[in-house]
Amino acid sequence: MIPNAFSLALQGLGVGKIADALQERMETMSRTSALRAARTGVTAAQNAGRMDAFHAAQEMGIQNKKQWLSTLDGRTRHEHQILDGQVQEIDAPFEVSGLKIRYPGDPEAAPRLVYNCRCTLVTDLPQNLSLGQRRARDPVTGESVVIDYTTYEDWMESLKAQHGEKTVDNALKKVHNESADREQHEKYRKRLGKIVPKNFKDFQNLKYDNPDEWELIKKSYRNNSRDTTSKEIVKKNNESADRKLWEKYKSEFGDNVPETFSKFQSLKYNSGNWDEYQDYIKALKSGELSALADFSLYQDTSREIDEKLVGLITADGIQITGKSKHFISRIIGSVEQRRSGVSIENAKKAILSPTEIKKRPNGSHQYILEYTCDVSVNPDTGNLIQTNPRHSKKVEP
Secondary structure, three states: HHHHHHHHHHHOHHHHHHHHHHHHHHOOHHHHHHHHHHHHHHHHHOOOOOOOOHHHHOOOOOOOOEEEEEEEOOOOHHHHHHHHHOEEOOOOOOEEEEEEOOOOOOOOOOOHOOOOOOOOEEEEOOOOOOEEEEEEOOOOOOOEEEEOOOOHHHHHHHHHHHOOOOHHHHEEEHOOOOOOOHHOOOOOOOHHHHHOOOHHHHHHHHHHHHHHHHHHHHHHHOOOOHHHHHHHHHHOOHHHHHHHHHHHHHHHHHHHHHOHHHHHHHHHHHHOOOOHHHHHHHHHHHOOOOOOOOOHHHHHHHHHHHHHHHOOOOOOOOOOOOHHHHHHHHHOOOOOOOEOOHHHHHHHHHHHHOOOOEEOOOOEEEEOOOEEEEEEEEOOOEEEEEEOOOOOOOOOO
C-alpha cells in the first residue's frame, strides 16, 4: 500500500486526494487507514526528494552527509527516537534494531519503521554548522516550545529531570495508549456509567495517576457492577476535590447548588443527572440562563421538549430527532441577556405550521411563526438548534 501512496505523492497529490484514490482502489479500506498511508507516502516522497537534492549537491562538488531528524514529542516510536541525530553517508542506510532504512518513509524498509513516520532528513556538512534550534512538544504540559538543538534521547532525559521520571513515563503512556484507552473509556462508560469520568482526559488521569481508584474501577467492570459500594469508594476518594468544587459552585451560583455537600455528592454519583447538571451550570455561567431558573426547571423543560417536540415532522419533511443544550436554554429564556423564553407549544406550531421557512447560510432551516417565534433545525441530523421569540410590529400612529 505504501508504494501506491508513494507514487501518488510523487505525482504531486495532497494527503486528502491520495487517501481518496487509495479508498477507490480498496473499498474496504477505512478513512483512517487511507489517511495514514497517504501521510506516509507524502513523507516518503518529500525525503526522497531531499535525497535527490543531496546527490545533486555532490555532483556539484559539495561533500555532505545526511542526518536523521525525528519529531520531538511523545508520539515518536522507539526506533525513531534512537535514529534521531544519526549521521550517514548519502548512499549508506541508517541502521536501528538490526534494520536498515535509507530515509524517513523509505518504501523498501520494514513497515514498522515506515508507517505514520513524521521524521525528516537534514544535511550534515563537514563544517559542523550548528543545526540551531528545534521545536518540541512537552508530553507533560502539552506545550509546544523552541529549544536549542539536542537529540531525542537527551531531550527526554531533560524532561525527566524537570518533571520527574514517573510523571514523564505516565504522560508518554497516555499518548502511546490513546487509541486503546478511548475504546476502553467507551466500554467502561457504557457498563459503569457515572462511576467513570465522562471526559476522556479525566479518564486517562485516573487510570495512570490514581492507581488505587483505577483498581476499584477495574474490579467493578470485571464484576459487571455499578454497585453502591463501588460508588461510595469513588466518592470517598474524590471527597477533597468534590468539596472544593461544591464550595466553588456555592460561591458562584448560590441556591442553584445543593445546600449540603452530601447532597452534592449524591447528585454527582447517585442520581444519574450529573452530566445534565453540568450542562445547566455552563448555561448559568454563560448567561444563557439566569439564576431564577433552577435545575428542576431545566430538567422539566428538557423532558417536555423530548415529549412534545422530538419525533415531530417539520412542515418540509424533517424529523426532529433531538435537541441541543442551547435549545433548552432558549426555551426558558434569560434575564441577563434580556431575552424572553419561548413556549413549547409555540415552538411546536412553528415547526408544524410556520408562516415562513428560511434556509440559513449555515445550512440550518428556520421555521418562522409570524409575531411569535422562530425555530432553527439542522436538516442533516434533525436536531433542534435554537429558538427565539418574535415580537409584534409596532403600529404606526
